[in-house]
Amino acid sequence: MSEVLLQASDLHKRFGDLExxxxxxxxxxxxxVVTLIxxxxxxxxxxxxxxxxxxxxNEGELVWxxxxxxxxxxxxxxxxxxxxxxxxxxQHFNLFPHRRVIENxxxxxxxxxxxxxxxxxxxxxxxxxxxxxxxxxxxxxxxxSGGQQQRVAIARALAMNPNVLLLDEVTSALDxxxxxxxxxxxxxxxxxxxxxxxxxxxxxxxxxxxHRVCFMDEGRIVxxxxxxxxxxxxxxxxxxxxxxALTS
Amino acid sequence: MRLLLLIxxxxxxxxxxxQDDLRLAMSGAFQPFSTTDEGGNLVGFDADIATVLAExxxxxxxxxxxxxxxxQAGLKTGKYEMICGSMAITDERLKTMHFTLPYYVSxxxxxxxxxxxxxxxxxxxxSEDSTYAKxxxxxxxxxxDCTITQxxxxxxxxxxxxxxxxxxxxxxxxxxxxxxxKGGADIAPYGPLLYEEACGIAARKDEPELVRKANAALFEIxxxxxxxxxxxxxxxxxxxxxxLLKSWGDFQQHIPHEEAKTEPTEVSKEKPGFADTVKSMLPxxxxxxxxxxxxxxxxxxxxxLLGTLIGIGSxxxxxxxxxxxxxxxxxxxxxxxLVQLFIAxxxxxxxxxxxxxxxxxxxxxxxxxxxxxxxGAYNAETMRGGIRSVDKGQWEAxxxxxxxxxxxxxxxxxPQAFRxxxxxxxxxxxxxxxxxSLVGAITLIELTYTARNVVFQSGxxxxxxxxxxxxxxxIITTVxxxxxxxERRMMRSLGGKRAIA
Ligand SMILES: Nc1ncnc2c1ncn2[C@@H]1O[C@H](COP(=O)(O)OP(=O)(O)O)[C@@H](O)[C@H]1O
Ligand SMILES: [Mg+2]
Numbered sequence: 001m002s003e004v005l006l007q008a009s010d011l012h013k014r015f016g017d018l019e020x021x022x023x024x025x026x027x028x029x030x031x032x033v034v035t036l037i038x039x040x041x042x043x044x045x046x047x048x049x050x051x052x053x054x055x056x057x058n059e060g061e062l063v064w065x066x067x068x069x070x071x072x073x074x075x076x077x078x079x080x081x082x083x084x085x086x087x088x089x090x091q092h093f094n095l096f097p098h099r100r101v102i103e104n105x106x107x108x109x110x111x112x113x114x115x116x117x118x119x120x121x122x123x124x125x126x127x128x129x130x131x132x133x134x135x136x137x138x139x140x141x142x143x144x145s146g147g148q149q150q151r152v153a154i155a156r157a158l159a160m161n162p163n164v165l166l167l168d169e170v171t172s173a174l175d176x177x178x179x180x181x182x183x184x185x186x187x188x189x190x191x192x193x194x195x196x197x198x199x200x201x202x203x204x205x206x207x208x209x210x211h212r213v214c215f216m217d218e219g220r221i222v223x224x225x226x227x228x229x230x231x232x233x234x235x236x237x238x239x240x241x242x243x244x245a246l247t248s
Numbered sequence: 249m250r251l252l253l254l255i256x257x258x259x260x261x262x263x264x265x266x267q268d269d270l271r272l273a274m275s276g277a278f279q280p281f282s283t284t285d286e287g288g289n290l291v292g293f294d295a296d297i298a299t300v301l302a303e304x305x306x307x308x309x310x311x312x313x314x315x316x317x318x319x320q321a322g323l324k325t326g327k328y329e330m331i332c333g334s335m336a337i338t339d340e341r342l343k344t345m346h347f348t349l350p351y352y353v354s355x356x357x358x359x360x361x362x363x364x365x366x367x368x369x370x371x372x373x374x375s376e377d378s379t380y381a382k383x384x385x386x387x388x389x390x391x392x393d394c395t396i397t398q399x400x401x402x403x404x405x406x407x408x409x410x411x412x413x414x415x416x417x418x419x420x421x422x423x424x425x426x427x428x429x430k431g432g433a434d435i436a437p438y439g440p441l442l443y444e445e446a447c448g449i450a451a452r453k454d455e456p457e458l459v460r461k462a463n464a465a466l467f468e469i470x471x472x473x474x475x476x477x478x479x480x481x482x483x484x485x486x487x488x489x490x491x492l493l494k495s496w497g498d499f500q501q502h503i504p505h506e507e508a509k510t511e512p513t514e515v516s517k518e519k520p521g522f523a524d525t526v527k528s529m530l531p532x533x534x535x536x537x538x539x540x541x542x543x544x545x546x547x548x549x550x551x552x553l554l555g556t557l558i559g560i561g562s563x564x565x566x567x568x569x570x571x572x573x574x575x576x577x578x579x580x581x582x583x584x585x586l587v588q589l590f591i592a593x594x595x596x597x598x599x600x601x602x603x604x605x606x607x608x609x610x611x612x613x614x615x616x617x618x619x620x621x622x623x624g625a626y627n628a629e630t631m632r633g634g635i636r637s638v639d640k641g642q643w644e645a646x647x648x649x650x651x652x653x654x655x656x657x658x659x660x661x662x663p664q665a666f667r668x669x670x671x672x673x674x675x676x677x678x679x680x681x682x683x684x685s686l687v688g689a690i691t692l693i694e695l696t697y698t699a700r701n702v703v704f705q706s707g708x709x710x711x712x713x714x715x716x717x718x719x720x721x722x723i724i725t726t727v728x729x730x731x732x733x734x735e736r737r738m739m740r741s742l743g744g745k746r747a748i749a
Contacts, residue, residue: 054647084650094645098663108649
């Protein structure tokens with residue numbers, strides 16, 4: 001197997017008295033697609049957000065490319081730098097409504113990477129072309145369908161040229177007929193070797209793109225392994241129930 | 249027989265008349281003549297004279313406190329029947345009102361810093377719409393290169409002297425002396441009386457009977473010693489009755505009283521037409537309107553910046569910054585603008601000017617500071633709401649791109665916060681424009697104050713206010729129109745069809 005890009009060991013996260021992550025271990029290799037499955041409230045989003053330091057963990061170790069990430073001692077600038085190299089896509093797209101589609105994609109390269117406008121615009125056009133929205137460059141986000149908005153959000157994340165994409169239920173808010181477009185795009189990215197951590201309830205999509213699947217319950221990864229094993233034949237009782245409910 | 253009838257009539261009329269109120273107005277800001285006690289009741293020489301005269305005239309006295317600048321308008325519009333408020337009898341006032349015989353004689357006096365040898369270049373205060381203000385206007389030569397500032401009352405003038413905004417002032421010799429003593433101002437009478445003046449009790453032109461009754465009553469109380477007792481009580485010395493009686497002679501020679509009474513309609517006949525009156529007022533209003541607009545625009549721009557900064561501060565992660573910002577909003581919104589204006593003018597400006605040794609903060613500067621601080625707080629509260637209402641997902645999306653908090657605020661949150669707040673900010677601006685009407689309290693003659701002055705000059709009780717209202721309406725409608733346009737542009741640039749929450 002290839003090198004480990006990001007590793008979490010015994011990761012804990014508490015919100016006040018509520019312990020949401022109770023010691024999570026997770027290894028993500030380069031070009032690997034890891035899917036997180038689990039009931040609502042089990043801590044999947046929190047885990048993703050700890051991986052890009054949108055939330056600062058309370059305990060445990062994070063290692064990036066072999067280098068430890070001392071999240072408690074990092075300056076705001078260092079934290080921003082880590083977030084910039086880990087792309088994230090959200091369930092509700094969170095596009096900037098006051099910026100045109102192309103400007104949404106250019107925002108990161110312009111303000112964070114300090115790219116020149118012309119360069120950023122060229123890349124943005126290429127990315128929009130890539131997600132199938134070349135003709136929507138001048139549109140406002142509010143003029144797009146949910147599926148189109150989510151593809152713009154993916155382009156916006158890709159514009160930062162991230163080492164890993166964190167995807168948090170990116171098709172959950174979409175109408176059924178729009179899901180395929182987004183899923184096809186992600187599958188293509190996976191084929192091209194993009195490292196991804198995917199939170200989803202879409203088992204067929206998980207089967208299609210993931211290399212490994214982790215099942216989370218109550219702040220712990222209770223089962224992990226190749227996708228066939230975890231999805232088709234889970235060992236943990238909780239996972240069995242959950243898979244059955246999803247497929248029925 | 250006739251005498252008997254008269255007595256009968258008196259006996260019948262007296263109890264009836266006793267039920268009738270006679271309302272007499274005074275400013276309540278002219279010690280020792282009229283002022284208010286701890287209970288808010290009007291007291292002083294004018295108050296006692298008014299009470300005694302009304303009783304002798306067979307009425308129940310009702311004392312009314314009215315702002316000096318609007319005191320004639322109140323008489324004209326029937327808010328009270330007489331003004332017993334140390335009003336000097338002048339030819340001009342006699343054109344629009346009846347006066348009783350003088351009820352006291354005093355004079356105009358310059359008060360200046362001890363050791364003053366010349367009036368050259370002094371900062372001189374005077375009560376607005378007073379005979380002293382008129383005197384200064386018509387005797388400019390006696391006040392060479394002086395800066396004349398008008399104030400609402402003698403109390404304010406003395407406050408301005410004590411806070412070193414004035415070098416001298418002109419007022420009634422008795423009143424000025426009283427305030428100097430009371431306010432502890434380092435100032436004394438300078439030179440001889442400018443002129444003597446006699447104060448009378450004013451009534452509307454259509455009420456000559458009231459004046460006759462008041463004259464009879466005045467004569468009575470001078471004769472029976474009541475007058476001398478009241479005078480001594482408030483002024484501290486016995487009145488010089490010879491001077492008073494002489495003034496009565498002068499007054500009666502001067503005024504053909506009966507004539508005025510016979511033709512009350514004459515007055516309205518010689519009044520110019522409505523259109524002419526308005527037209528003649530317009531130039532005066534121009535200056536006032538310009539000040540109002542200047543002050544509003546300058547404040548609007550600075551207060552928008554301040555409000556945005558404080559609004560951002562109030563949502564800051566740093567608890568000290570957030571607390572300070574929220575505290576600022578709380579304190580400023582929790583105190584009246586008028587109080588803030590007084591603090592800025594009499595407090596802040598005085599301290600800074602004294603420290604600098606020159607006038608670095610003018611009345612305009614003080615007004616600007618108070619208005620900016622006030623409107624800034626309202627804008628801050630608006631922006632705080634606007635920032636809060638931006639979806640949390642926007643912060644996360646920007647953060648996940650690696651944008652700093654500052655950058656996120658500037659490029660993502662603020663533009664949306666402005667979009668959310670533009671209507672409310674426009675509302676704050678309209679309130680601000682109307683609030684500038686308060687700066688008259690610190691000697692700035694803006695639109696509303698201009699209207700008050702024109703009321704005094706033209707004798708028209710309310711038309712100037714209507715003109716001012718039209719000016720305000722025009723300014724505010726224009727601003728409103730501009731704001732709506734901006735709002736539409738902002739919305740249009742968002743694609744319009746479906747706004748994202
Ligand atoms: N910022 C937060 N403050 C307090 N509680 C939180 C916060 N974020 C998540 N939680 C809580 O943590 C638990 C796990 O949430 P989440 O990670 O979103 O689960 P999942 O994504 O698996 O549904 C939930 O009970 C949720 O209410
Ligand atoms: Mg979630």
